[in-house]
Amino acid sequence: MSLHTTIAVGGPAKFFAVPRSSREVVELVKLARGRDLDFIVIGKGSNLLVRDGGYRGMVIKIGHNLSRIKLNKQTIFAEAGASFSLLARKSLSHGRSGFEFALGIPGTVGGAVRMNAGAYGSEVSNVLVRLRVIDENSKVWVIKAREIEFGYRRIGLPHNAIVLSATFFCPPGEVNKEILAKSTQRKRTQPVSSKSFGCTFVNPPGAHAGRLIDACGLKGTRSGGAMISKKHANFILNVGENTKASDVEALIDLAKREVRKKFGVSLRPEVIIIGH
Numbered sequence: 001m002s003l004h005t006t007i008a009v010g011g012p013a014k015f016f017a018v019p020r021s022s023r024e025v026v027e028l029v030k031l032a033r034g035r036d037l038d039f040i041v042i043g044k045g046s047n048l049l050v051r052d053g054g055y056r057g058m059v060i061k062i063g064h065n066l067s068r069i070k071l072n073k074q075t076i077f078a079e080a081g082a083s084f085s086l087l088a089r090k091s092l093s094h095g096r097s098g099f100e101f102a103l104g105i106p107g108t109v110g111g112a113v114r115m116n117a118g119a120y121g122s123e124v125s126n127v128l129v130r131l132r133v134i135d136e137n138s139k140v141w142v143i144k145a146r147e148i149e150f151g152y153r154r155i156g157l158p159h160n161a162i163v164l165s166a167t168f169f170c171p172p173g174e175v176n177k178e179i180l181a182k183s184t185q186r187k188r189t190q191p192v193s194s195k196s197f198g199c200t201f202v203n204p205p206g207a208h209a210g211r212l213i214d215a216c217g218l219k220g221t222r223s224g225g226a227m228i229s230k231k232h233a234n235f236i237l238n239v240g241e242n243t244k245a246s247d248v249e250a251l252i253d254l255a256k257r258e259v260r261k262k263f264g265v266s267l268r269p270e271v272i273i274i275g276h
């Protein structure tokens with residue numbers, strides 16, 4: 001899975017499928033259920049850590065084959081495999097507002113919805129209108145955003161629900177220049193061109209995970225080929241040649257341990273960790 005995650009580590013999947021249509025997604029879910037196989041859907045793998053022993057089920061990767069984007073009068077429709085930042089660029093170039101926050105978020109629409117991705121005070125829940133999903137019984141549903149419970153980097157969807165497409169509110173309007181400037185200047189504060197999965201932990205209430213980790217003196221700490229970024233302590237980077245997922249996980253555990261010891265705060269990972 002190192003080829004399918006932005007941190008570029010991780011063992012193999014037992015089965016790996018790239019559906020060409022929504023119908024094929026439905027068929028794959030039926031196949032997995034029929035064989036009692038675990039399955040997980042992934043997008044760009046930009047918030048994912050797969051352990052070195054790999055994933056013993058079926059990985060369903062939703063990408064280019066399902067990446068149609070359509071601008072409507074007040075909304076923008078996108079299939080799950082569309083790039084979330086491309087959606088932002090498209091909406092901006094058509095004079096739409098609301099998507100400025102998404103410019104620097106590297107995943108797919110499906111991944112962004114599943115993570116309730118956000119930045120600079122805005123997030124998916126602020127712009128989502130409705131979703132088309134498949135549940136684990138292969139039933140396709142349309143769910144309105146107002147029927148969904150959102151939290152910080154969380155969305156209340158049925159277990160194993162797969163996002164097929166989403167419609168976002170994105171009317172013509174003035175661009176929020178402040179958010180736009182922050183989104184386009186990420187390079188100054190984040191190691192965006194290194195191999196990583198973005199922020200490792202969600203920010204605990206009233207605090208910044210990165211600042212807590214920094215205050216423990218952990219910036220630049222290495223484990224094998226993994227390193228806590230010197231630029232932003234909430235980023236773990238793959239800086240080696242043969243970096244293992246266990247190197248990355250060792251730093252996750254270290255940061256959790258040290259922050260709990262020094263501040264009594266339990267850090268919750270934002271990154272999704274799967275595999276054995």
Ligand SMILES: Cc1cc2nc3c(=O)[nH]c(=O)nc-3n(C[C@H](O)[C@H](O)[C@H](O)COP(=O)(O)OP(=O)(O)OC[C@H]3O[C@@H](n4cnc5c(N)ncnc54)[C@H](O)[C@@H]3O)c2cc1C
Binds near residue numbers: 043080108116196
């Ligand atoms: C440099 C960098 C900067 C980042 N900055 C931000 C940021 O500012 N804000 C932010 O919120 N995140 C940020 N991230 C994290 C990441 O980009 C987002 O969480 C992104 O939305 C994940 O999308 P993905 O397609 O890569 O999902 P993946 O990593 O492939 O999957 C993440 C989760 O979503 C699920 N999933 C994926 N696709 C679907 C689908 N179609 N249906 C249902 N579930 C699905 C997966 O099962 C998994 O649980 C950053 C990452 C990097 C590498």
